[in-house]
Amino acid sequence: MSVGKKYVSNNRSPLISEMPYSISYRHSYGEISKFFIDLSQGKLLGTVCRNGEKHKNGGDLLFLPPRADCPECLSEVNEWIDLTDAEFRVYSFTHVYFAGESFLGKVPFTLINIEVVGYDNSYSKLISTLVLDDEGEIHVDREKVKIGMKVKPKFRKVQPEKIDASALYFVPAENL
Numbered sequence: 191m192s193v194g195k196k197y198v199s200n201n202r203s204p205l206i207s208e209m210p211y212s213i214s215y216r217h218s219y220g221e222i223s224k225f226f227i228d229l230s231q232g233k234l235l236g237t238v239c240r241n242g243e244k245h246k247n248g249g250d251l252l253f254l255p256p257r258a259d260c261p262e263c264l265s266e267v268n269e270w271i272d273l274t275d276a277e278f279r280v281y282s283f284t285h286v287y288f289a290g291e292s293f294l295g296k297v298p299f300t301l302i303n304i305e306v307v308g309y310d311n312s313y314s315k316l317i318s319t320l321v322l323d324d325e326g327e328i329h330v331d332r333e334k335v336k337i338g339m340k341v342k343p344k345f346r347k348v349q350p351e352k353i354d355a356s357a358l359y360f361v362p363a364e365n366l
């Protein structure tokens with residue numbers, strides 16, 4: 191007998207006890223609170239840093255999700271830009287067949303990286319969910335999802351104090 195086998199039970203079930211467990215988590219959105227407040231009102235905002243001369247690409251940087259500080263010129267970013275009606279495309283996507291417990295009931299679903307047309311930088315590739323039936327239900331015909339397809343934002347109605355990133359999702363901008 192190996193040493194390990196001494197600790198393996200072949201015929202006995204483990205004792206399992208159940209006890210209630212509840213936790214309330216307070217989360218601050220800090221300097222980007224405006225992003226979430228406006229999401230609850232059906233608006234999608236990003237931030238922009240216009241210190242182009244200090245940026246690697248020499249131009250403006252769009253942040254989506256927004257940032258309060260620029261990682262390239264290290265200055266505060268105070269300019270908000272309304273992207274609700276901007277043009278968005280799928281930059282990359284993945285079909286999710288297994289997920290953490292809170293999302294397990296929603297699989298399979300599709301996560302997308304979106305790009306904002308006109309802003310070619312790595313700080314504006316928001317991750318969101320792609321929904322194909324436009325009803326807010328997660329139902330995906332995966333064959334139809336393509337890199338480069340045009341998408342538009344949609345918003346679930348959520349009270350500001352209950353909001354998180356799931357208030358935002360995307361649907362195809364054109365008939366598939």
Ligand SMILES: [Zn+2]
Binds near residue numbers: 239240262265
């Ligand atoms: Zn900057």
